[in-house]
Amino acid sequence: MAQGPATQPQGGELGAAPVIVGLLLIAVVFQSMNDRFLSPQNLSNLTVQIAAIGLMTTGVIMVLLLGEIDLSIGSVAGLSAGVLAVLAVRHGWSEWAAVGAAVAVGLLVGLLHGFVFAKMGVPAFVVTLAGLLGWQGVHLYLMGGDGSINTSSSGAIAMLTQTYFVPVVGWFLVLLAVGLYLLSVLVVEGRRRSAGLPYKPLAEVLFRTLLLSLPLAGGVWVLNQYKGVPLAFLIFVGFVVVLDLVLRKTRYGRMVYAVGGSSEAARRAGINVDLIRISVFGIASTLAALGGVMLVSRNFAASVSTGGGAELMMAIAAAVIGGTSLFGGRGNAYSALLGGLVLGAITSGLLLLQMDTSVRFMITAAVLLIAVVLDAVSRRGRRTHARGGA
Amino acid sequence: MVALLGDNGAGKSTLVKVIAGAHPADSGGTVLWDGTPVTIGAPADAQRLGIATIYQDLALCDNLDIVGNLFLGNERLHFPGTLDEVEMERRAVELLDSLSVSIPDLRIPVAALSGGQRQIIAIARSLLGQPRVVMLDEPTAALGVAQTAQVLDLIERLRDQGLGVVLISHNMADVRAVADRAVVLRLGRNAGDFPIASTSYEEIVAAITGASDNPVTRRSTRTGSSATATKDKE
Numbered sequence: 001m002a003q004g005p006a007t008q009p010q011g012g013e014l015g016a017a018p019v020i021v022g023l024l025l026i027a028v029v030f031q032s033m034n035d036r037f038l039s040p041q042n043l044s045n046l047t048v049q050i051a052a053i054g055l056m057t058t059g060v061i062m063v064l065l066l067g068e069i070d071l072s073i074g075s076v077a078g079l080s081a082g083v084l085a086v087l088a089v090r091h092g093w094s095e096w097a098a099v100g101a102a103v104a105v106g107l108l109v110g111l112l113h114g115f116v117f118a119k120m121g122v123p124a125f126v127v128t129l130a131g132l133l134g135w136q137g138v139h140l141y142l143m144g145g146d147g148s149i150n151t152s153s154s155g156a157i158a159m160l161t162q163t164y165f166v167p168v169v170g171w172f173l174v175l176l177a178v179g180l181y182l183l184s185v186l187v188v189e190g191r192r193r194s195a196g197l198p199y200k201p202l203a204e205v206l207f208r209t210l211l212l213s214l215p216l217a218g219g220v221w222v223l224n225q226y227k228g229v230p231l232a233f234l235i236f237v238g239f240v241v242v243l244d245l246v247l248r249k250t251r252y253g254r255m256v257y258a259v260g261g262s263s264e265a266a267r268r269a270g271i272n273v274d275l276i277r278i279s280v281f282g283i284a285s286t287l288a289a290l291g292g293v294m295l296v297s298r299n300f301a302a303s304v305s306t307g308g309g310a311e312l313m314m315a316i317a318a319a320v321i322g323g324t325s326l327f328g329g330r331g332n333a334y335s336a337l338l339g340g341l342v343l344g345a346i347t348s349g350l351l352l353l354q355m356d357t358s359v360r361f362m363i364t365a366a367v368l369l370i371a372v373v374l375d376a377v378s379r380r381g382r383r384t385h386a387r388g389g390a
Numbered sequence: 391m392v393a394l395l396g397d398n399g400a401g402k403s404t405l406v407k408v409i410a411g412a413h414p415a416d417s418g419g420t421v422l423w424d425g426t427p428v429t430i431g432a433p434a435d436a437q438r439l440g441i442a443t444i445y446q447d448l449a450l451c452d453n454l455d456i457v458g459n460l461f462l463g464n465e466r467l468h469f470p471g472t473l474d475e476v477e478m479e480r481r482a483v484e485l486l487d488s489l490s491v492s493i494p495d496l497r498i499p500v501a502a503l504s505g506g507q508r509q510i511i512a513i514a515r516s517l518l519g520q521p522r523v524v525m526l527d528e529p530t531a532a533l534g535v536a537q538t539a540q541v542l543d544l545i546e547r548l549r550d551q552g553l554g555v556v557l558i559s560h561n562m563a564d565v566r567a568v569a570d571r572a573v574v575l576r577l578g579r580n581a582g583d584f585p586i587a588s589t590s591y592e593e594i595v596a597a598i599t600g601a602s603d604n605p606v607t608r609r610s611t612r613t614g615s616s617a618t619a620t621k622d623k624e
Contacts, residue, residue, distance in 0.1 A: 196483075197476065197479055249473055251472070257454060258458075261454055265449040268445070268449045269462040328453075
């Protein structure tokens, strides 16, 4: 998935290796304690469960790449859930229109955060802390006296997490992804070759393609054993892929990394730093709002507590566990997928073992701590290395 | 090649910032470009005129690779908005070759480079805009002996390619090594414009400090040594 080690800004020196090892370790441990852990049904449910927080994580990653933090995403997800339910149920809007409105509210909230942060110079930490409280307040206000509003269990909203694709669709998507990957790499390596730059030999390209296709095919095969590839997971992965392409292949993405690396250098290079900051906060809150829609879809309801629980912490933790640095400028969109899978697997495994939430929090905290320590150590390594030759 | 000299606080960096468009000019002054007055209100204006500036702190993004830094804010695109990495890398190799700079891997983050290499990348980056004048603010201030020589070599190569070079420096040895003219600023005013070849070290110091009677000259008379001895103290 993450490709061409030499051609992009890297997440960290260790890359994705520790997360993948951790994920395999988690799988082995839980499977040995309960053989239903790796069953197609459990894995399929896991992919649907991680979609909502996964979308929020994808947004958090953008903000972390800037070297900032967004503490409001849980509240924004809750606000979006509230807007969705109030409009769709109380005001009888069509469900798609309500989803659109909920996401638009997210975008506006994010732009507001970005504006206050970038233009008024208030630290993002404080702006979004106010957002954390304030949007939760608006959410409660919108819900009125109702503790929760039930949405239809058969409409468009519910469909988001209840749709599964027939097996052939899954296989088609695998072929499409692998084909596009291979094609794009071949084109790039061909151009590098004719430009006289170092290029990867065909054997390496094919090997990388194989390395990509194995988990994709394996995943689809397992999901097809149950109900097929879930739409919710596909939406999540779709956003991760699109965001990854935006970050690595577009000018906008390069600007985001540049601002995260050194905002002063970015400013002097003529980049509109304020605009990048505002847009990133806009994207983060939009994705959080989408996460809120997914939460409603899965519970058939928006309640006063939607988005007010562990969602914020889990989303930030997933981003860091997935390998995105808290110090800005380093990381990639796939951290959302990897980190989300790690946290989802832990949650699902402990539920199967009928462990208490308390245990889940403690274990999640330990995993998060390990990830942050790895991040800090690799950062310090880079610093000393950088000064070594000076 | 012009060297801009002056004591701390003499206004060297401010002058550079004004010319680069990073700092608004107060009033009264005019910038003449090819004999005509121009207004430089923003960094983009200066770039359009062909003035490239390399600041003391280099303004590189540590997390981006060399190619990414060279083309930052000036990326080559194939479709609107999408980066053409192959073209950028090809141009980067070409550019660094033309400067006789050898860095084996252009895809490592600049955080991993030495101070001299970082300075060279910062200078190379300014050349992508096809400037006619390059301003360097203290390019050798933080460098070791060998790296300073490397950077001075590069600066001489710029001059040989026909670029105007403005070198801001504290280091008289550097200035005498590469510059043709020295302009001295003192307390924000022009305190003299000297051809390096026919000006003594003491005359320049006198202009910098504003008097022929100053700690530096007093010291050299007292010790009875020539300029070289004092120069070593620098």
